[in-house]
Amino acid sequence: MSEPRITYIGGPTALIELHGLRFLTDPTFDPAGEEYTTGTSTLRKLHGPTLSFDDIAPIDYVLLSHDQHFDNLDRAGREALSKAKTVLTTQAGAERLGGNAIGLAPWATIEVKTPDGQPLLITATPARHGPVGSEARSGPVIGxxxxxAGDEGAVYFSGDTVWYEGVAEVARWLHVTTAVLNMGAARVKTAGPAPLTMTAADGLELARTMPDAIIVPLHFDGWAHFSESRHAIQQTFKAAGLEHRLRWVEASSTR
Structure with missing residues (x-):
């Protein structure tokens, strides 16, 4: 399997280039300083994107873990969806978005063609956006x-999830060689003290259950509700002797 090339854009947003196809994760392209109020919660964006959508176009597939939270789909990100060939997201999200959006249930798989005509499988993976019982509040999410096809090596994008049985199931069923993880231990006061995305400890547990995977952290900066920084992730992996498994990608670099 050829290595994916990954370009970091900010928050949960990255460009993944694989076998000639261009995938965009959770699009967020608004400038710094924006605020988003939903009910009693307000999210604040601290950093703008390192690249605009036009800088990285064209996009074949948007991998949208969910559409209901602004830190995964902000205003400019939502406007950009129609410029992509196809948006893959939850079934509920596809109903709300319409247009070029396709909804997938966890473990549903579609087959697409690479530019040279070879099949590539895209599988929706389970995700839980917070602790047990959070599903009704946070809504459906997928990775x-x-x-x-026929190649066991997979690139995994977690979407917004914590470590739980559904993610462990991904490790059991798929041979993941690159794991792109929404980390940062997001915490929102009105949702309680529990993290809503992976902590550094969650990322470490995933690394241990996916022993062949390079770990690419996303979603650990750029928003005020992240509680664990790049430094916290680095220190946790270093203490476990697994710092060499981390790959930090920047806007100007790929792997």
């Missing part, structure tokens, strides 16, 4: 696994 994604990308892999060539």
């Amino acid at each position: 994604f696994a990308l892999r060539p």
Whole structure:
């Protein structure tokens, strides 16, 4: 399997280039300083994107873990969806978005073609956006696994999830060689003290259950509700002797 090339844009947003196809994760392109109020919660964006949508176009597939939270789909990100070939998201999200959106249930798989005509499988993976019982509040979320047909190596994008049995199931069923994780231990006061995305400890547990995977953290900066920084992730992996498994990608670099 050829190595994916990953470009970091900010928050949960990255460009993944694999076998000639261009995938965009959770699009957020608003400038810094924006605020988003939903009910009694307000999210504040601290950093703008390192690249605009036009800088990275064209996009074949948007991998949208969910559409209901502004830190995964902000205003400019929502406007950009129609410029992509296809948006893959939850079934509920696809109903709300319409247009070029396709809804997938966890473990549903679609087959697409690479530019040279080879099949590539895209599988929706389970995700839970917070502790047990949070599903009714946070709404449905999915992750994604990308892999060539007949090739066991998969690129996994977690979406917004914590470590739980559904993610462990991904490790059991798929041979993941690159894991792109929404980390940062997001916490929102009105949702309680529990993290809503992966902590550094969650990322470490995932790394241990996916022993062949390079770990690419996303979603750990750029928003005020993240509670664990890049430094916290680095220190946790270093203490476990697994710092060499981390890959930090920047706007100007790919792997």
